[in-house]
Amino acid sequence: MIIAENISKKFRAVHAVNNVSFEVKEGNTLVLLGTSGCGKTTTLKMLNRLIEATSGTIYINEKNIFDQKPEFLRRTIGYVSQNNGLFPHYTVAENVAIVPKLLKWSKTEIIEKTVELLDQLKLPFAHFANKYPNELSGGQQQRVALARALISDPPVMLMDEPFGALDPVTRAQVRAEFTAMPLLKRKTIVLVTHDIQEAFELGDAVCLMDKGKIVQSGTAKELMFKPENEFVKSFFDQQRLFLELKSLTFDDVWNEFETADETTQTPLFLSSKSLWEGMEKLSNLNKNRLIVYQSATKSLKYFTLTAIQNAAASYKQGK
Amino acid sequence: MEVQQSLWEFMFQQSGKLWSQTITHIGLTCISLFMAVFIGLPLGIWIAGRKKAAWAVLGLAGIMQTIPSMALLGFMIPLLGIGPLPAITALFLYALLPVIRNTYTGISGVEPAVTESAKGMGMNKWQILMQVELPLAMPVILAGIRTATVINVGVATLAAYIAAGGLGEFIFGGIALNNTNMILAGAIPAALLSIGLDFLLSLLQKSGLRRMNKVMLVLPVLLLVLSSFYLVPYTGNQLLAGFTPEFMGREDGYLGLKSKYKLDIPTVVISDAVMYKAAFEKKLDIISGYSTDGRLKAYNLVTLKDDKNIFPPYYACPLVRTEILEKYPELETALNLLSGIIHDSVMTELNFKVDYLKLAPEKVAHDFLLSKGLYKKPLKGSKGTIRLGSKIFAEQYILVEMYKELIEGNTQLTVQTRTGLGGTKICFDALTNGEIDLYPEYTGTGLLVILKPDTKTMSRVSGSREKVYDFVRSEFSRQYKLQWLKPIGFNNAYALMMRKEQAQSLNITTITDLKQFSSNEH
Numbered sequence: 001m002i003i004a005e006n007i008s009k010k011f012r013a014v015h016a017v018n019n020v021s022f023e024v025k026e027g028n029t030l031v032l033l034g035t036s037g038c039g040k041t042t043t044l045k046m047l048n049r050l051i052e053a054t055s056g057t058i059y060i061n062e063k064n065i066f067d068q069k070p071e072f073l074r075r076t077i078g079y080v081s082q083n084n085g086l087f088p089h090y091t092v093a094e095n096v097a098i099v100p101k102l103l104k105w106s107k108t109e110i111i112e113k114t115v116e117l118l119d120q121l122k123l124p125f126a127h128f129a130n131k132y133p134n135e136l137s138g139g140q141q142q143r144v145a146l147a148r149a150l151i152s153d154p155p156v157m158l159m160d161e162p163f164g165a166l167d168p169v170t171r172a173q174v175r176a177e178f179t180a181m182p183l184l185k186r187k188t189i190v191l192v193t194h195d196i197q198e199a200f201e202l203g204d205a206v207c208l209m210d211k212g213k214i215v216q217s218g219t220a221k222e223l224m225f226k227p228e229n230e231f232v233k234s235f236f237d238q239q240r241l242f243l244e245l246k247s248l249t250f251d252d253v254w255n256e257f258e259t260a261d262e263t264t265q266t267p268l269f270l271s272s273k274s275l276w277e278g279m280e281k282l283s284n285l286n287k288n289r290l291i292v293y294q295s296a297t298k299s300l301k302y303f304t305l306t307a308i309q310n311a312a313a314s315y316k317q318g319k
Numbered sequence: 320m321e322v323q324q325s326l327w328e329f330m331f332q333q334s335g336k337l338w339s340q341t342i343t344h345i346g347l348t349c350i351s352l353f354m355a356v357f358i359g360l361p362l363g364i365w366i367a368g369r370k371k372a373a374w375a376v377l378g379l380a381g382i383m384q385t386i387p388s389m390a391l392l393g394f395m396i397p398l399l400g401i402g403p404l405p406a407i408t409a410l411f412l413y414a415l416l417p418v419i420r421n422t423y424t425g426i427s428g429v430e431p432a433v434t435e436s437a438k439g440m441g442m443n444k445w446q447i448l449m450q451v452e453l454p455l456a457m458p459v460i461l462a463g464i465r466t467a468t469v470i471n472v473g474v475a476t477l478a479a480y481i482a483a484g485g486l487g488e489f490i491f492g493g494i495a496l497n498n499t500n501m502i503l504a505g506a507i508p509a510a511l512l513s514i515g516l517d518f519l520l521s522l523l524q525k526s527g528l529r530r531m532n533k534v535m536l537v538l539p540v541l542l543l544v545l546s547s548f549y550l551v552p553y554t555g556n557q558l559l560a561g562f563t564p565e566f567m568g569r570e571d572g573y574l575g576l577k578s579k580y581k582l583d584i585p586t587v588v589i590s591d592a593v594m595y596k597a598a599f600e601k602k603l604d605i606i607s608g609y610s611t612d613g614r615l616k617a618y619n620l621v622t623l624k625d626d627k628n629i630f631p632p633y634y635a636c637p638l639v640r641t642e643i644l645e646k647y648p649e650l651e652t653a654l655n656l657l658s659g660i661i662h663d664s665v666m667t668e669l670n671f672k673v674d675y676l677k678l679a680p681e682k683v684a685h686d687f688l689l690s691k692g693l694y695k696k697p698l699k700g701s702k703g704t705i706r707l708g709s710k711i712f713a714e715q716y717i718l719v720e721m722y723k724e725l726i727e728g729n730t731q732l733t734v735q736t737r738t739g740l741g742g743t744k745i746c747f748d749a750l751t752n753g754e755i756d757l758y759p760e761y762t763g764t765g766l767l768v769i770l771k772p773d774t775k776t777m778s779r780v781s782g783s784r785e786k787v788y789d790f791v792r793s794e795f796s797r798q799y800k801l802q803w804l805k806p807i808g809f810n811n812a813y814a815l816m817m818r819k820e821q822a823q824s825l826n827i828t829t830i831t832d833l834k835q836f837s838s839n840e841h
Contacts, residue, residue, distance in 0.1 A: 041559070050438060050439055071441045071442070071443045072441065073437070073441075074439055074440060074441035075441030079436065079439035079440060080436075081432050081435050081436040082432055083430075083432040084432070085430075085432040085433050085435060085436025085437075086433070086436075086453075087433060087437070087451060088433070088455065089454050089455060089531060098437075098440055098442075099440050102440065102441050102442065104448075121720055145436075148440070151438075158439075216670075226830065236795075254406060313819065
């Protein structure tokens with residue numbers, strides 16, 4: 001768990017971060033979203049003291065981070081920097097072993113852990129261990145960077161635009177793998193991005209930042225449908241329809257759909273999915289109508305393109 | 320004529336000397352390089368990320384680099400005297416800039432994402448430096464060390480001028496003596512050394528990023544081992560002699576001292592520009608000077624009598640291209656106005672004014688001509704241009720200035736001067752190639768450096784002033800189409816010199832006395 005209270009950073013006369021507070025619950029992912037220069041990266045780096053806060057308090061797992069030596073603090077926090085930051089003169093295995101070596105693990109322990117983790121990340125040890133970063137693709141490099149941050153199994157992870165250097169296709173792919181990783185589901189994560197879609201997909205909560213302040217924080221849905229001011233509203237204007245469909249789940253608008261009796265459809269399409277995913281499903285399977293299942297009520301509903309559009313429209317009006 | 324020696328024969332014959340010079344050279348280069356790395360590397364690391372300090376340090380090291388190498392050695396002499404210490408210091412200063420600059424560039428060039436993620440993973444400053452920054456910057460740093468090495472091998476040849484040894488002894492000796500084999504015997508090993516060390520370092524540089532940790536260990540060890548080659552000549556309580564590169568290789572110099580006088584004393588090679596002062600400051604006890612040198616008077620030195628007559632007469636005369644004399648016959652008359660006017664003591668006095676009182680050679684020449692009633696205002700004619708050359712010491716500058724005024728005052732010719740043309744070989748080649756028209760030369764030099772007659776002819780002519788003059792006059796005219804005009808009057812022969820008080824206290828007045836003294840010391 002991370003609690004940041006009234007943290008500020010002044011570079012000479014400029015307030016890069018101004019009185020920001022937030023809380024990340026254990027196992028949750030907080031996304032700091034905003035345009036470049038809004039202070040999101042500065043905020044992130046204050047959490048592992050790469051940048052020292054000018055004022056404010058930060059607690060990670062109930063410990064004041066300012067009571068610890070910065071090096072020791074950082075060894076307990078996973079950190080993925082922008083552009084992956086792999087050491088070009090270290091092999092994949094050596095890169096992954098950096099933190100364990102700092103923590104003085106035994107050699108066998110390091111190898112065991114590395115083999116396990118690389119296999120999980122689809123980078124088979126036998127094939128990749130002795131390669132150098134420049135021999136890997138962008139996506140593979142990013143996964144090594146992730147492995148490097150995860151190897152010591154830190155409870156907290158900080159990620160600074162972790163997918164920023166990847167092309168859109170690889171980006172979507174790595175991101176999908178990322179969300180699917182069981183190892184990451186338990187982690188408390190703070191992630192910085194300027195990509196709204198990424199923020200909505202990965203964040204349990206999103207903090208929208210501007211000029212060093214948090215303008216609004218909440219779930220993607222809250223940001224979309226209950227914007228606190230004009231800035232928040234206009235921030236999402238460009239892809240509004242897409243983002244709305246992405247942030248609404250079938251659960252949110254369950255009553256808008258017609259009941260279905262039974263289904264032969266496998267696998268079941270779950271109501272926790274977003275409306276956007278429903279549309280994708282219809283289009284991918286080339287169907288007019290599909291059935292969605294809500295496990296809480298054990299009920300089934302029909303959905304079509306028109307039904308989804310109507311549901312979204314009435315949610316907007318009804319809010 | 321004796322059959323000319325081949326380069327190979329020369330190198331074989333001189334192999335002992337060649338080895339010791341090469342080893343000295345490696346030692347000089349590597350000690351200074353080691354020091355430059357020892358100081359420059361931490362300095363470069365320190366200024367990386369400190370903009371103001373970087374500006375100041377790189378600026379200062381840059382200025383050091385722009386000082387001509389000879390001048391830098393010159394600056395060192397008043398501070399550190401002669402010998403290895405000033406030479407190593409100068410080389411060190413030269414090597415500093417490439418090392419600092421490349422360390423700075425290398426460290427600053429490490430991708431910030433890499434150092435930041437190192438920091439983010441919990442590495443401390445020292446770990447980041449040793450495991451990330453230095454290994455990644457190492458190829459650039461090594462490139463700087465390579466540059467410094469090549470520079471140092473080159474500049475270290477100049478160390479021979481200040482008695483620090485090295486391959487420069489052969490190179491400058493060869494230039495002074497017009498001995499191509501000797502020049503090459505120094506120059507080729509120096510070039511090979513430069514290529515070899517550069518190659519060695521390039522292997523380290525290309526060993527790949529992954530082995531940079533090992534390179535960081537190998538490099539200092541390698542430099543230390545190579546540095547240990549350098550052994551400073553040890554003299555104990557004996558007298559120490561400093562001879563010019565030219566004197567070292569001449570029959571009428573060091574070789575004659577060894578063969579005729581059986582003189583065997585510890586010797587270093589040194590430039591005549593700093594030799595007198597070094598003797599005065601008791602860094603050296605015996606030097607090979609010129610008998611009319613003004614510094615003889617300035618530094619209170621005495622010449623030892625050449626009681627076995629190994630130094631032939633060195634009467635100064637204008638040496639002119641025959642072609643020019645035929646074209647402008649009035650030139651000869653103008654040049655001969657000086658003939659018989661300047662005798663030994665007069666020349667010493669004039670040299671003293673320039674060398675010690677630091678008067679301009681132009682002024683000294685002008686005042687002298689005025690006092691002798693020889694000065695005439697320039698006629699500003701336009702009949703043609705005469706190009707005067709001179710070697711690189713005061714006496715020649717003075718003579719050239721006198722000739723300039725005499726020619727311009729007595730003929731319709733104008734004069735261009737090209738002074739400071741190094742040694743005999745450079746002047747002589749410039750003259751035969753038609754790049755200059757005349758320069759003052761000495762009969763003995765013409766005989767021994769240019770003509771190099773066989774032993775029989777030598778013994779026939781060398782004792783007498785007239786015989787030497789007649790011999791060089793006829794041979795130069797025949798072989799090179801060059802004319803020796805009438806002697807100016809003084810004899811600037813080689814002489815061994817000592818400090819007056821030391822010579823008196825040891826009761827040494829002749830070279831034979833010196834030989835006796837040094838044998839007793841053994």
